[in-house]
Amino acid sequence: MKIVICGAGQVGFGIAEVLSREQNDVTVIDRNPVLVKAISDQLDVQTVIGHGAHPEVLKQAGCDIADMIIGVTLYDEVNMAACQVAHSIFNVPTKVARIRSQAYLDKQWGDLFSRDHSPIDVIISPEIEVGETVVTRLSLPGAFEMVGFVEDKIALVGINCDENCPIIDTPIKQLTELFPDLFSVIVAIERQGELIVVNSSEMLVEGDNVYLIADYSQVSRLLGIFGKNTETTNHVVIAGGGNIGLYVAKRLESLNRSVKVKIIENQHERAEFIADELSNTLVLHGSALDAEILREAGVAHAGTFVSLTNNDQVNMLASVMAKNEGATTTACLLSSDKYTSLIPSLGIDAYINPKSTTISKILQYVRRGRIRGVHSILNGQGEIIEAEALSTSPLVKKPLRDVHLPDGVRLGAIVRGDKIIMPNGGSIIQAGDRVVMFAKAGAVKQVEQLFRVSIDYF
Known part of the structure; x- marks a missing residue:
């Protein structure tokens, strides 16, 4: 597959890394020569220095023969324009754009990205995901x-x-x-x-x-x-009132009015803004690294403390401090992969990687065959894949013990309508079944082949 990626930042690099490893023909565009050199030195991809929405640059990147364009630059407008140019001039079949600003995604402008008004096939909102x-x-x-x-x-x-x-x-x-x-x-x-x-x-x-x-x-x-806490938390403290923190608080308010939610926000104007946006959440102005603020927020009685600031170091340290103050469970946002190995030794219970979340969403639309869901795990070492079995698939109409699965693949579940089947040697997959499985990175292409009906991807 020929894929053009606009943006060589963390997400662009991550997508290019996964796709190039699978022998796709990948070209990455970015205006920053330092980022372009870094990606060129480390990955087997082609690169172009230039503006991702300019027709000449897109042609140089091979957009005229591309199967897909993915816009993940820092700028929503560039991502949208790149998809428009790729559609109007080069007739690229699949266009994916990352859009950060909620101003474009507000429900009152719902028609903006309808098929009649926009050529963008898939919109990725990191904050929502x-x-x-x-x-x-x-x-x-x-x-x-x-x-x-x-x-x-x-x-x-x-x-x-x-x-x-x-x-x-x-x-x-x-x-x-x-x-x-x-x-x-x-x-x-x-x-x-x-x-x-x-x-x-x-x-x-x-x-x-x-x-x-x-x-x-x-x-x-x-x-x-496994000896883990099974109680749903009814007291959540959030550090960071940015777009993600505000979104989480709003969702918690809408899902369960009995959950006590508190947000710690360091910037005074932002704290006032989110206080006006929320109806049942207490907003505290201060630093999540201030022990007094943590105590005022009641982390000692909190079921969960989650740090969602835009600073990885703050998120980790705030989570450690909250745990020391008595929080039952802690989680933090980590944008960089270099800190993930420290999480267990710091006593932090979980972390969320925005890059991994975004890449998983995009991979769902890159995968060929009847792939319905994808989740990348451990920095792309493996994937959980949900796929629909077709009548032409070598998986169907025979016991699994007689099916030759690729090395590095393990089936986890078969869903037939409302019935869930735990796979064993005697299980028989039928056409239309949903199959959820694990595949190591090197086996993903073979899994795609098991669920393909033609050269088209869905």
Whole structure:
């Protein structure tokens, strides 16, 4: 696939890294020669220095033969204009734009991006995507990762095996025997920074980050089995009243009026603004690194403290301070990958990476075949994929024991209408079934082939 990416920042780099690894023909455009050189030196991609919305630059990047253009520059207007030019001049089939400003996404301007008025096929709003991720995590604070699939019938759950986990040193096959009515499949484990596909004889050890695919309705019970907190929090303290913090507070207000929400915001004008925007949230003006402010916010009694400022160091330190003050669960926003390995040793329960969230959303539209959902894990080492089985797929109409799955792939769930099937050797996938599985990065292309009907992608 020929893909043109406008923007060589963190997200642009991340998308280019994943797509180039899969032998796609990728060209990255950016006006900053330093960013262009960095991406050219590290990745097997072509690069062009220039304005991402200029026709001449887009032609130089190969837009005239491109299957897709992805606009992820720092500027919404450039991303939108790039998609318009790619559509009007080069007839690029699929156009994706990242749009940060909520001014464009307000419901009253809902027709702006309709098919009649805009050529943009997919709009990615980082604030909304990350905000929804935060809200989902808050609903089940015992998990460090939580993503819904198949209309939230199925969940990807990430659980850390800490020293209090009662099933450490237990073979995975024994878990099925101990909990025969529990619908969950351990599909992968992160151990010492490496993502491994598990087999039934694998033992869980302290420090493992376990990825499971489970019946969404059983996630709370699953967390309890791993010794995690299963109570939904009714007191949330948010550090940072930026776009993401404000979005999360509004969503919490709309979902559950009984949840006490407090926001700590350092800028006085911003604090006043968000106080006017919210109806049932207490806004405190001050620094999240001030112990007195944390105490005033009542973090000692908070079920969850989540730090969503635009500074990674502040987010980590504020989370550590909140935990020391007595917060039950802490989570923080981390824009950079370089700090993620520190999270367990700092005692922070979970982190949210905006880059990973945005890339996962975009990959859903890059993948060929009947791919319905994608979530990238551990900096692209693997993906959770939801796909629809076609009658022409080699997966259907025969027991799974007779199906040759690519190395690095593990099936987690089969959904047939409202019925959830835990896959085993005797399971038979039928056309129309939704299949949720884990695939290591090197196996993703082979998974796509299992669910393709033609050279078209959907």
